[in-house]
Amino acid sequence: MGRKLLLEKAHVENIRLYDVYRREGGYRSVEKALKTMAPDAVTEEVKKSGLRGRGGAGFPAGMKWSFLAKPEGVPRYLVVNADESEPGTFKDRYLMEFLPHLLIEGMIVSSYALGSNNSYIYIRGEYAWIVDILEKAITEAKQNGWLGKNILGSGFDCDIHVQRGAGAYICGEETALIESLEGKRGNPRIKPPFPAVKGVWGCPTVVNNVETIAAVVPIINEGGDEYAKIGVGKSTGTKLISACGNINKPGVYEIDMTISVEDFIYSDEWCGGIANGKKLKACIPGGSSVPILPANLLLKTAKGETRYMNYESLSDGGFASGSMMGSGGFIVLDEDQCIVRNTYSLARFYRHESCGQCSPCREGTGWMEKILWRLENGEGKMSDIDLLWDIQRKIEGNTICPLGDAAAWPVAAAIRHFRDEFEWHVNHAQEAQVRNFGLGHYADEIHIPVST
Amino acid sequence: MAEFNRLVARYPEGKQKSALLPALHLAQDTFGGWLSSETMDYVASLLHIEPIEVYEVATFYSMYNLKPVGKYLFEVCHTGPCMLNGSDNIIDYIKEKLGIKVGETTADGMFTLKTVECLGACGYAPMMQMGKTYREHLTKEKVDAIIAECRNNAVVKN
Numbered sequence: 269m270g271r272k273l274l275l276e277k278a279h280v281e282n283i284r285l286y287d288v289y290r291r292e293g294g295y296r297s298v299e300k301a302l303k304t305m306a307p308d309a310v311t312e313e314v315k316k317s318g319l320r321g322r323g324g325a326g327f328p329a330g331m332k333w334s335f336l337a338k339p340e341g342v343p344r345y346l347v348v349n350a351d352e353s354e355p356g357t358f359k360d361r362y363l364m365e366f367l368p369h370l371l372i373e374g375m376i377v378s379s380y381a382l383g384s385n386n387s388y389i390y391i392r393g394e395y396a397w398i399v400d401i402l403e404k405a406i407t408e409a410k411q412n413g414w415l416g417k418n419i420l421g422s423g424f425d426c427d428i429h430v431q432r433g434a435g436a437y438i439c440g441e442e443t444a445l446i447e448s449l450e451g452k453r454g455n456p457r458i459k460p461p462f463p464a465v466k467g468v469w470g471c472p473t474v475v476n477n478v479e480t481i482a483a484v485v486p487i488i489n490e491g492g493d494e495y496a497k498i499g500v501g502k503s504t505g506t507k508l509i510s511a512c513g514n515i516n517k518p519g520v521y522e523i524d525m526t527i528s529v530e531d532f533i534y535s536d537e538w539c540g541g542i543a544n545g546k547k548l549k550a551c552i553p554g555g556s557s558v559p560i561l562p563a564n565l566l567l568k569t570a571k572g573e574t575r576y577m578n579y580e581s582l583s584d585g586g587f588a589s590g591s592m593m594g595s596g597g598f599i600v601l602d603e604d605q606c607i608v609r610n611t612y613s614l615a616r617f618y619r620h621e622s623c624g625q626c627s628p629c630r631e632g633t634g635w636m637e638k639i640l641w642r643l644e645n646g647e648g649k650m651s652d653i654d655l656l657w658d659i660q661r662k663i664e665g666n667t668i669c670p671l672g673d674a675a676a677w678p679v680a681a682a683i684r685h686f687r688d689e690f691e692w693h694v695n696h697a698q699e700a701q702v703r704n705f706g707l708g709h710y711a712d713e714i715h716i717p718v719s720t
Numbered sequence: 721m722a723e724f725n726r727l728v729a730r731y732p733e734g735k736q737k738s739a740l741l742p743a744l745h746l747a748q749d750t751f752g753g754w755l756s757s758e759t760m761d762y763v764a765s766l767l768h769i770e771p772i773e774v775y776e777v778a779t780f781y782s783m784y785n786l787k788p789v790g791k792y793l794f795e796v797c798h799t800g801p802c803m804l805n806g807s808d809n810i811i812d813y814i815k816e817k818l819g820i821k822v823g824e825t826t827a828d829g830m831f832t833l834k835t836v837e838c839l840g841a842c843g844y845a846p847m848m849q850m851g852k853t854y855r856e857h858l859t860k861e862k863v864d865a866i867i868a869e870c871r872n873n874a875v876v877k878n
Contacts, residue, residue: 450738
């Protein structure tokens with residue numbers, strides 16, 4: 269059983285309330301940072317910790333902070349990205365719903381490091397009840413002197429505001445989020461300039477995921493070096509994984525990134541095995557945008573080594589035979605699931621969420637959805653599979669923001685690993701309407717390394 | 721109006737347009753669950769921005785209803801993880817039970833059914849949003865109970 273840094277107190281009764289949270293050791297990191305550390309020293313600890321952005325891209329958080337421009341007389345902003353919308357991901361919701369003060373605490377320390385006197389939480393509009401939870405926590409923190417003017421006599425002022433989005437996946441992309449925070453459509457901006465130089469209202473801005481900011485609390489409490497000792501390689505600390513799909517125990521788990529994928533799926537400590545005694549067919553290990561893997565490549569790498577739940581191991585083999593840690597949205601598919609149907613559902617999602625700025629994404633996502641619908645409904649042609657491949661290739665890398673890639677990768681991986689299931693849908697169009705392809709050979713051991 | 725002023729106060733001076741998304745939520749809640757052109761124009765005048773700046777935002781985000789909806793809005797998720805757990809069956813059941821198609825409102829104006837993309841409740845699938853709350857781990861029985869609950873509440877309130 270690994271160490272828990274974020275969810276350790278999640279099950280303490282009434283931990284959502286300030287008094288309980290404080291009694292359990294909450295807000296110690298604010299005391300430590302504001303009373304004994306200079307802002308740059310806080311950033312230094314975050315750098316030492318090796319913490320990688322938990323939103324999906326995995327960029328080192330301390331480095332992102334050190335890029336923040338600090339021109340004289342210009343306000344700087346910390347914006348927390350709570351727009352959690354990547355299918356399969358529901359970890360930030362859990363954190364905010366049950367441990368709102370952990371996020372507020374992390375935000376105060378981070379705001380101090382960055383010099384942000386007004387920090388914002390941009391939360392997806394559908395999490396309406398969590399807005400109330402967060403606002404209550406902010407009020408409690410303010411009443412107890414953790415927010416407002418001259419916090420703990422340090423001379424540092426900070427207020428936190430919550431802004432609700434209104435239903436747009438694209439607003440999880442940091443520049444779209446900034447546009448949305450400014451009261452506009454969520455159209456991503458062309459970079460550079462990066463938000464660190466020109467972000468919200470033209471001012472230097474850091475946008476970080478909820479889990480990233482929450483992790484700052486244990487990093488400051490225990491020190492960056494101690495935090496970096498947990499985990500393995502460049503996968504330091506703990507990671508929240510939201511597990512869903514056809515498993516016995518869906519939910520949010522905090523892991524220390526040293527466990528194997530097989531243990532994560534089958535151990536009762538985590539997913540508890542595949543639901544209804546069925547077999548594992550495939551898995552999307554890091555949110556819907558990352559490549560889907562068949563059971564055999566999920567549990568072992570193409571070299572036949574055990575695959576682990578961390579950044580490096582999940583991406584071992586590149587896109588040819590690996591996937592990504594992404595946001596930690598772990599979606600499991602059992603033997604009765606249809607890959608074509610699943611891919612269609614995700615393609616529809618990306619078509620719906622494309623902001624429409626770049627034509628490859630705006631048009632391409634719609635074309636992919638239509639072709640996948642044809643294949644799924646028995647009207648597909650063999651050439652459709654190659655057409656799909658061609659379209660996704662032309663979207664990837666040709667858009668302003670990563671939504672294009674995010675829409676292309678699931679389709680590419682599905683064809684790469686499950687091509688025979690797509691072909692079966694064409695060759696057995698009638699049969700495919702009444703039954704699914706089934707497990708096929710997707711769980712068979714692989715003897716020959718997959719070529720690229 | 722007090723709530724509106726509280727929203728605007730969160731942003732730096734001169735950046736009141738930033739309050740547009742929250743202001744539209746407030747307007748939708750206040751004026752019958754949807755945004756008419758009159759409502760949008762009113763929001764524009766309050767924020768001192770052009771009406772077009774409001775329209776372009778209102779049409780971009782999926783949570784703003786641009787036509788009237790029923791008293792109770794069922795927004796059922798049908799993206800990947802929910803689909804794996806039978807969301808299509810739940811949608812079919814609601815359609816049958818209420819006698820409407822996706823996007824329609826019942827004749828008595830009580831219920832509107834919509835399908836939506838991922839709401840971040842994948843571990844608790846299938847699910848739907850109803851007003852400010854999520855209804856999770858849906859089954860046919862739960863759908864029956866929710867519909868009965870809505871009908872009951874409507875009677876009590878009237």
